[in-house]
Amino acid sequence: MDRYLVVSSDGHIGLRAPDYRPYVEAKYRAAFDEALPIQIDATRRMSDYFLITEINEEWRHGRDYELSGAWDPVARDKVLDGDGIAAEVLFPDGVTEMNAPPFGAGFTMRPDGASAELMWAGCDAHNRFCAEFVQTAPERRIGLACIPIYWDVALAVKKTEEARASGLRGVLLPPMWGSFDAYHHPKYDPFWATCQDLEMPVHFHSGPAPMEQFFGPLPPTDRDSVPPGAVGSYLMEVHLWLTRPLTFMLWGGVFTRFPKLKVAITEGTSAWVPDYLDRLEFHYAKTRESQKLGDFRGHLAESPADTFRKNVMIGASCMSRREAEARHAIGVGNMMWGSDYPHPEGSWPMTRQQQLDALHGVPDAELEALLGGNAVAFYGLDAGKLAPLAARIGPDKAGFQKARVAAA
């Protein structure tokens, strides 16, 4: 084949806020109607302070059809074909700030102060929509179910089984647990067992953080209520909030008990990985500094750095040149390119160029792995089924050769 099979590890779908209504169970529709204007207002006010409206609006300008791929499968496939993407992972939150599921479901799923019943209703609505969306082209779409696991593990297990039965192929978990038990707690074991048995990789996606610590009371009442440096501090920390769940799972021995459980950490770049692995190894190799502290290795079958290599995959959205150059320290087998469509920070509509800029000169076998092969293995995709599509739309290998020569 003279083209690459590309799988995007990071795509987003979501309905316009009012359009979630028919997907919400009937008994929650009155609550939905009541919450809708509040949600829209809060989203708008938050985005006034968090996003540069002009840049976001300029980016959207004249792209209404292409951006409707957030909920319209026909528009989406047109974009995917143009981008050379054969298959993709589908997270919630379609176009930034405009397509979040109701009742705090979706990306963040913060538990404190939330109603478990309503958040589950919001997740159910999104998961139904997602399953329906997947069915429009099951071989191209890896749909994820939103599962807020901290309230009721048995219920989370049941919802995950239902999601699998409906054709979804992974779960998205909240990266923050508020005052609930963190992810090293054994109470979650039945859930990890289910994900392992059903071959549903667990996902954490960048973005959530304790926003009120950066921005003050939310949503902001006026510009003066937001302290200077809110966004800068947020950017410095966002990957830390993303990787916390994995830290607790690795040290908690989750993968010792469930060695086939898989985790993807998405859109936090992969730049943090070498330092993270160093620190896992450093603390595992018992050091003088840790001698006074209690045992924390007896329940682990191996170094958590070794576990990382086997069980963890990085959704390296818009993988940068810098990340590509550091790929051996990060792990060529642990990185999956992603487009992040339809977010403005994603590669679309310049995906081809983004890939060439970042990946030119990477040997062919490694390129194949980074662009799609790793994702095929991680999600158990049927590469044979995707091959004809890739042969038609995939980026041509000759282009990468030319870019390599041009850069040299």
Place this chain on the structure above:
Amino acid sequence: MDRYLVVSSDGHIGLRAPDYRPYVEAKYRAAFDEALPIQIDATRRMSDYFLITEINEEWRHGRDYELSGAWDPVARDKVLDGDGIAAEVLFPDGVTEMNAPPFGAGFTMRPDGASAELMWAGCDAHNRFCAEFVQTAPERRIGLACIPIYWDVALAVKKTEEARASGLRGVLLPPMWGSFDAYHHPKYDPFWATCQDLEMPVHFHSGPAPMEQFFGPLPPTDRDSVPPGAVGSYLMEVHLWLTRPLTFMLWGGVFTRFPKLKVAITEGTSAWVPDYLDRLEFHYAKTRESQKLGDFRGHLAESPADTFRKNVMIGASCMSRREAEARHAIGVGNMMWGSDYPHPEGSWPMTRQQQLDALHGVPDAELEALLGGNAVAFYGLDAGKLAPLAARIGPDKAGFQKARVAAA
């Protein structure tokens, strides 16, 4: 001079818990008497799960006199002389887990659920003891005042002025602010102004973290209530909780408004610095990834990575060989060696060997800076006054030469 002037950036003092009583204001002594057994019991139960009792007790065995340097100035000077340390910075928490000030004062000073009045009473008690301790050898002792600033900034200013007047030369702030305003909030400006004007460097010291997230409800009721991996997860994260205040201060423009304000970040190693500086610079140099987000640079006079070089010092306790080798990436001018006496993870009683192991082969001028020169400049110490002491007790330069030759 054929010996180095050594300043330890990390020492700890503290009274045995009951001995804080006379330092507590009379009207809080009834509360002190009531809280004392509860505090002792909670500390013991926490240490049962957090510390390896045997290792800590073995370490203490036969060292009662030397460890009494936590509160006895004569014992302390004997230890310092033997260690070749001319001067040192004095944090609270003497011997690990045994000498914390009352009412949650000292190291962590977590605000949520605490009584502001009682915590201030505890801080006052420690600060009085510390000022008294400093007076036993003012040229050798850099005493820090515990200042929980989030409740009442005006009161924090007043307490800092009093601390300065009593001979203390820096402040220790809580690294976690709970539900209170983070350190980029302009409400803290009068406090930063005071620290700048009085030349009182601001300190954050490693250790505090949201312990209940790792260990479950505190203090632990029994061994089964502590999830596996609690200590490992804590170790992975502890430097992140330490550096958060600095992140908010840098992005908040605190040093643009108070360019002479100084901050020390102590006992979190210095290994995190190169990555941290990279990320500061990366986010400051406006990248594609940040384009959709709000402005976060307009209020900064320069890149926060440049600010770091000028205003921040690392208390690199027991600086490792690895840190010494990375000193140019970390910043030779930003690192201060420290002993961490009397903590078991500190260099005492093997300080000389620790210094030789870590620092052999480092050029003389850099060694001078790392062992003491940087601290002299940062704290404005009188090097002339300390010189005779250093000439008597300091580590001999010839020893480092020999170690260099032996290692080569």
